[in-house]
Amino acid sequence: MLTILFDGIAYGMLLFVLAVGLAVTLGLMNFINLAHGAFAMAGGYITVFAMQKAGVPFLACLPLAFVLTALAGAVLERLLYRPMYGRPHLDQVLFSIGLAFMAVAGLDYFVGSSQQNIHLPEWLRGRTEIGDGAFLLGMGHYRIFIIAVCALLTVVLQAILTRTRFGSRLRAAVDDPRVASGLGINVNVVFLLTFAAGSGLAGLGGALGAEILGMDPTFPLKYMIYFLIVVAVGGTSSITGPLMAALLLGIADVAGKYYIPKMGAFTVYLLMIVILMWRPQGLFTRKGAR
């Protein structure tokens, strides 16, 4: 039981890192980006290839995935996304679905549709067990690693958003772009950096999750709903909301698949619809339901 809880937490943490970039673009910049999963997939594939073809060690792959996807995100933001910010939501949805479709088919063309695996280093493969009976806690070392990395990232992100000058600039730019630019904040650069960081985090999440979630070209569509759930349920006004939602989703999903495997993802979708009907703005919001 504890093992399931533990796995759920690891899974949730992973979802959080994957989705937090989306929470930022969607919540702060009010842009619905359904192609977010494509960045995660890019990160995953970068890791796979860096390890298989170039023999880069796993730990070095993680920052690599972050940097490369962040760069890709920055380029795309400048070229394609920026004109979309002020557009109606329908346009944004169509646009980003289109991008996701292109990423899926393009990757299929260049790499093939088979699932890619990564080979974890020896020290991450083991498993530690504590206690026995119903309270047996089996912890895969890789999952411990994920939780540690993600927890660290959360703390760092929270600190950046609330403590640094960049964080306050970002919040100002979001609250009122015109006034912010009037005060000498370069809103475009702030948004560009934020988008790049969000994409980079997705790439990092993809690199971390390649082992657990599996990497194949349909990844952006398969997990799109999960990212959106995290953001929609968690609300977009803070970073703790998505974190809580991600943990809840991770635990519910792992437990649901373990205890009632026949229901599959059914429970998760049902839970999401009920929560969104109850609180359309998300569970953890300052404003509360309208």
Added chain:
Amino acid sequence: MSTPVTTTRDWQAPLMAKARWRPWEFVLWAAAFALPLVFPSHSLMVNEIAIVALFAMSLDLILGYTGIVSLGHAAFFGFGAYAAALFAKHVMPDPTVGLVVAVALSALLGLVASVTILRGSDLTRLMVTLGTALLLLELANKLDWLTGGADGLQGVVMGPVLGLFEFDLFGRTAAWYSLTVLLLLFVVMRHIVHSPFGATLRAIHDNRLRAMAIGVPVAARMVTIYTVAAAIAGAAGALLAQTTGFASLDVLAFDRSADVLLMLVIGGVGWLYGGVAGAIVFKLLQDWLSSVTPQYWMFWIGLILVLLVLVGRERLLRPWTWFGGGRKA
């Protein structure tokens, strides 16, 4: 002094004129019905186009007219398809009765599901519509004793339409059957959008708060139109299941919701013929592109979506605005 009656007629006149049937519409429909005769080998294509056109129009009712963004309209399409297929398999093979049953059941589902779209922002609505479709997909996948799961529901044998016309191998009966249903439902939808009820829908689309302020019962209107749209999408699904004698999980898949959105956007939202035009363009494109690159159809569809939005949806149908240097209103 003018009497109130004449003034009423004065402001009604343009609205009435808008609702009147134009000559080209009769020509269009006559041509559509003649197609299976002129090109018998393309009857299956005509049938498919009629079905997706109906599906696209039903989405137009909620998206184009009422402004409800939906990413899961395939839920009703697929539900109608499964309902019709199961009805034919287990109860009776008559297509007309099956169609009516499927429509009624889809309307019921739409009524239930409409509760979920009343509150929240666009994002919430995207999520719950997508969630509904995924929920049904998961359900159809897991209830494999009923739906055949991933293998699809096989062994559906349809009886002749109205007891007279057998479905043939070339799809001529199917094409005419689908076209007839399309025409009937089109007349119904045309009536709806040109009625005062339709005008309130547009008011909701343009500004929900103002619509509320002038006394439009917004929630009730949204429930009604969502139910109607669900019923019509269900009819389209039922037609597909009946004319192909098959229902599989892909009728509920996300791709289908995205495809229909694309069709509608190609043809233009807020205009019933937009669904038809979009369906024709989309199907022909699909036919052509998938014969060129069968596997990577998805890439092209993505590219079309991206370009469409970058160019601007409104401008696509008006080529004379393409080189105006962005003088868009």
